[in-house]
Amino acid sequence: xxxxxxxxxxxxxxxxxxxxxxxxxxxxxxxxxxxxxxxxxxxxxxxxxxxxxxxxxxxxxxxxxxxxxxxxxxxxxxxxxxxxxxxxxxxxxxxxxxxxxxxxxxxxxxxxxxxx
Amino acid sequence: xxxxxxxxxxxxxxxxxxxxxxxxxxxxxxxxxxxxxxxxxxxxxxxxxxxxxxxxxxxxxxxxxxxxxxxxxxxxxxxxxxxxxxxxxxxxxxxxxxxxxxxxxxxxxxxxx
Numbered sequence: 001x002x003x004x005x006x007x008x009x010x011x012x013x014x015x016x017x018x019x020x021x022x023x024x025x026x027x028x029x030x031x032x033x034x035x036x037x038x039x040x041x042x043x044x045x046x047x048x049x050x051x052x053x054x055x056x057x058x059x060x061x062x063x064x065x066x067x068x069x070x071x072x073x074x075x076x077x078x079x080x081x082x083x084x085x086x087x088x089x090x091x092x093x094x095x096x097x098x099x100x101x102x103x104x105x106x107x108x109x110x111x112x113x114x115x116x
Numbered sequence: 117x118x119x120x121x122x123x124x125x126x127x128x129x130x131x132x133x134x135x136x137x138x139x140x141x142x143x144x145x146x147x148x149x150x151x152x153x154x155x156x157x158x159x160x161x162x163x164x165x166x167x168x169x170x171x172x173x174x175x176x177x178x179x180x181x182x183x184x185x186x187x188x189x190x191x192x193x194x195x196x197x198x199x200x201x202x203x204x205x206x207x208x209x210x211x212x213x214x215x216x217x218x219x220x221x222x223x224x225x226x227x228x229x
Contacts, residue, residue, distance in 0.1 A: 004159070033216070040125075042118075042205060042219040043160070058216065090159050104150065105217065107159030 002026050006091050006108035013081040013115045021076040021111050023091030029106070031094040032074040036060065036087040037110075043090065049074055081115045088112050119143045120208050122220035130228055135193040137223050139206030142187065146208040150217065151180060151191050154203045163204070164191070196227045 007022045025032065033048035035058075045058030049068040063085055065077040074093075078085060089112075092105040121140045129135045139149070147168040152160035166173040166180045166189065173180050179192045193200055206220040 035219075040221055042120075042122075042221040043207075043217075045210070045216060045218070048216060059210075059218070092159075104162040104165070105160075107161070109157065109159050 004091055004093050004106050004108035006089075006111050008111060009109070011111060011113050013078075013113065015082060015115060017081050018077070018079050019081065021078075021089055021091075021113070023074045023076065023108060024072050025074075025091075025093040025106070026072065027093060027095070027106070028071060029093035029095050030071070032068065033058070033092050033105070034064070034066065034074070034076045035090045035092060035107075037090060038087050046076065046089075083115045086113060086115045117142075118220070119146075119218055120206055120220040122204075122206055122223050124223050125221070126224040126226070128226045128228060129196050131198055132195045135191075135196045135200065135225055135227065137191040137193075137204050137206075137225065139189045139191075139220055140187055141189075141208060143208070144187065148209055149180070149182065149189055150207045151178075152205045152207060152219075154205065154222070160205060193225075196225075198227045198229050201225055201227050 004025045030051050034046040035043040037043045044060045047066040049055045055066050088110050090110050091108040094105050119142050150165040151163040153163045154160040164175050164178050166182050171182050182189045203222045203224050205222045207217040210216040210218050
């Protein structure tokens with residue numbers, strides 16, 4: 001059971017380039033989300049999805065796009081990378097879209113992104 | 117403005133002693149709190165949680181205490197082990213949903229042998 005898989009693990013971009021961070025889960029989880037972790041800032045929610053075809057914004061959505069065409073995949077797109085997007089990105093999933101307190105988030109191992 | 121605050125960036129303790137990690141929150145509507153542990157180059161993993169209807173929740177060596185009047189919670193690790201060395205994040209659900217979490221900045225715990 002792979003859990004939540006993120007690719008790539010490391011990426012270096014130049015300002016203005018675009019790329020997609022991949023996230024896949026094999027636990028049939030309805031809910032998926034993206035967080036970024038910056039030094040001294042904790043983890044901040046970028047976008048989330050409560051099921052295929054449904055996405056919504058989190059705390060820091062600007063500069064990022066998402067889509068959810070399948071239950072398993074939730075890619076995060078940077079259309080025009082900026083140095084401020086240098087961060088570690090974590091994808092997470094959870095079973096219950098109703099947000100029952102008994103459920104918890106499962107995180108991937110992260111993608112370290114540097115924008116020069 | 118951060119609604120969950122961890123004001124101690126780091127904590128160092130000796131193996132076998134108690135580790136106490138603190139967390140304050142500003143939103144009195146929070147009704148559930150979680151602690152996550154994160155090792156370097158790994159994603160956070162769930163550690164323990166507490167509902168606001170309780171003031172204590174215990175799981176093995178880990179106990180979380182909640183003081184609603186002070187809007188304060190703490191994670192106690194007894195006894196501390198070198199393998200507990202990690203960053204610990206306090207979190208609370210945004211909008212009452214367990215999957216939309218707001219996190220504190222984290223506290224790096226170092227347990228010295």
